[in-house]
Amino acid sequence: MNVHNQNFLDAERWQGLAFFADWQKTTAGVAEVRDPATGALVASVGIGGPADIARAAAEAKAVQKAWAKTTGVERAKILNKAADLLEENGAELIPWIMRESGSIYPKAGIEIEHGALFIRHAATLATLPTGLMLPTMDERTNYAKRVPHGVVGVISPFNFPLVLSVRSIAAALAFGNTVVHKPDPRTPISGGIIIARIFEEAGLPKGVLQIVPGGADAGEAMCKDPNIAMISFTGSAGGGSKVAEVAGRHFKKVQLELGGKNSLIVLDDADLDIAASNSAWGAFLHQGQICMATGLILAQESIAEALTEKLVAKAQHLPVGDPSTNQVALGPIISDGQVANIQRLVDDAVAKGAKLLAGGTHDGRFYAATVLSGVTPDMLAFHEEVFGPVACITTFKTEEEAIELTNNSEYGLAAGVISANSARAMRIADELDVGMVHINDQTVNGGPFAPFGGPRKSGNGTRIGGPADIEEFTTWKWISVKDAATPYPF
Numbered sequence: 001m002n003v004h005n006q007n008f009l010d011a012e013r014w015q016g017l018a019f020f021a022d023w024q025k026t027t028a029g030v031a032e033v034r035d036p037a038t039g040a041l042v043a044s045v046g047i048g049g050p051a052d053i054a055r056a057a058a059e060a061k062a063v064q065k066a067w068a069k070t071t072g073v074e075r076a077k078i079l080n081k082a083a084d085l086l087e088e089n090g091a092e093l094i095p096w097i098m099r100e101s102g103s104i105y106p107k108a109g110i111e112i113e114h115g116a117l118f119i120r121h122a123a124t125l126a127t128l129p130t131g132l133m134l135p136t137m138d139e140r141t142n143y144a145k146r147v148p149h150g151v152v153g154v155i156s157p158f159n160f161p162l163v164l165s166v167r168s169i170a171a172a173l174a175f176g177n178t179v180v181h182k183p184d185p186r187t188p189i190s191g192g193i194i195i196a197r198i199f200e201e202a203g204l205p206k207g208v209l210q211i212v213p214g215g216a217d218a219g220e221a222m223c224k225d226p227n228i229a230m231i232s233f234t235g236s237a238g239g240g241s242k243v244a245e246v247a248g249r250h251f252k253k254v255q256l257e258l259g260g261k262n263s264l265i266v267l268d269d270a271d272l273d274i275a276a277s278n279s280a281w282g283a284f285l286h287q288g289q290i291c292m293a294t295g296l297i298l299a300q301e302s303i304a305e306a307l308t309e310k311l312v313a314k315a316q317h318l319p320v321g322d323p324s325t326n327q328v329a330l331g332p333i334i335s336d337g338q339v340a341n342i343q344r345l346v347d348d349a350v351a352k353g354a355k356l357l358a359g360g361t362h363d364g365r366f367y368a369a370t371v372l373s374g375v376t377p378d379m380l381a382f383h384e385e386v387f388g389p390v391a392c393i394t395t396f397k398t399e400e401e402a403i404e405l406t407n408n409s410e411y412g413l414a415a416g417v418i419s420a421n422s423a424r425a426m427r428i429a430d431e432l433d434v435g436m437v438h439i440n441d442q443t444v445n446g447g448p449f450a451p452f453g454g455p456r457k458s459g460n461g462t463r464i465g466g467p468a469d470i471e472e473f474t475t476w477k478w479i480s481v482k483d484a485a486t487p488y489p490f
């Protein structure tokens with residue numbers, strides 16, 4: 001950790017402002033950022049509206065060709081420097097992430113660690129081979145190369161604000177795109193200001209990265225802006241569907257990374273202490289506010305009762321409260337509206353016959369770790385993303401039934417299978433229609449090296465990370481070369 005600079009973030013520099021070619025005022029004014037645990041003011045930032053997005057997109061467009069002409073080595077150097085700065089200043093930055101997003105210390109630490117890993121991965125992308133020599137139908141030379149789209153618009157959510165912003169931003173920059181980024185207005189510091197500061201200090205040329213916090217109106221303006229070629233969106237299926245509709249009307253490439261209702265299948269030969277621990281982590285980490293959260297625990301009938309008992313015991317002992325005390329496992333839910341939605345889903349399940357075995361109540365924004373058993377397909381909690389700390393247990397008799405329950409979901413992001421017999425688990429994994437399966441692990445797994453994403457309401461066929469990045473953040477350009485022009489029949 002960098003002990004020399006305890007004021008790396010330097011709030012004086014950006015309070016009330018947004019990051020254009022420099023820190024400047026927006027036309028849409030200033031928004032206060034509040035700690036969801038206490039309501040205390042964290043800071044204020046410049047908030048962007050459509051006019052600010054238009055300005056940022058024009059500025060990003062103006063410098064894109066020059067940025068694309070820099071060498072991959074130069075871009076990699078800046079990216080690696082930004083990753084160094086994130087890691088070196090982690091001790092200062094973690095409390096900002098905790099306060100702004102209601103994260104416990106370890107989760108905020110993961111944001112720093114994974115954020116840096118994503119940036120370093122992007123640095124390796126900058127020096128990948130980008131061309132192919134093609135077969136030819138005549139004497140000419142034919143080749144194709146991967147080129148940047150131009151300006152990429154990034155839109156990110158509140159839950160893992162740093163990682164989910166930087167994974168798109170860094171990959172886009174690596175290939176020579178410039179970026180207009182709109183973090184969620186509830187988490188503009190972790191999802192925006194921190195990223196602006198590391199790239200500013202790393203020597204990224206002015207204008208290449210523009211960060212303008214804003215709401216849906218600013219996001220929609222990005223989807224229409226003539227200077228933006230691609231939208232990389234991470235958020236809800238509802239938001240993603242609107243983004244795809246508007247951006248599609250304006251002929252943009254759209255990458256959608258959306259929600260999940262992820263099954264953890266626990267087979268009858270599983271170690272139940274380990275399975276209960278995996279279930280608790282998958283369902284309760286960051287209050288269940290994770291796209292990959294374990295949304296359904298599918299327990300084979302013969303072990304369901306024992307597994308449930310162990311999970312209930314864990315849930316009853318998980319302390320909930322203000323993360324700044326460092327004494328809690330679960331922090332606050334991001335908003336009162338989200339608390340009400342969790343309660344709606346729990347109440348619906350109980351009214352339709354589910355057993356409430358732990359939690360089910362909240363003290364303001366603090367929702368207790370909750371366990372519901374007997375969750376069936378007629379209940380909303382069976383299908384909908386809860387985005388709260390609610391473990392929903394459903395039983396199954398045969399492996400085929402577990403596969404069918406998983407594949408019937410409207411979402412298809414992630415799944416996990418726990419069994420003492422990994423060959424058995426792998427046979428099941430092969431049948432699951434999801435983008436990511438983890439054998440002998442719960443569903444919350446991410447990182448820069450694997451293609452992340454899933455079908456149906458989880459996305460539009462795109463992936464992010466690992467080998468997917470070159471596909472998503474560049475496009476093909478075909479070049480054919482004749483030594484001299486030749487005549488045609490007319």
Ligand code: NAD
Binds near residue numbers: 218220
């Ligand atoms: P959200 O869709 O409400 O908001 C996400 C972002 O989109 C925010 O920046 C928001 O301002 C913006 N936005 C909302 N409506 C928009 C519109 N019409 N046009 C343009 N921009 C718009 O999502 P949320 O509730 O903040 O985040 C939680 C959701 O995100 C969950 O569904 C979760 O599963 C999903 N998520 C997915 C991933 C993934 O990688 N697949 C990761 C994290 C979260």
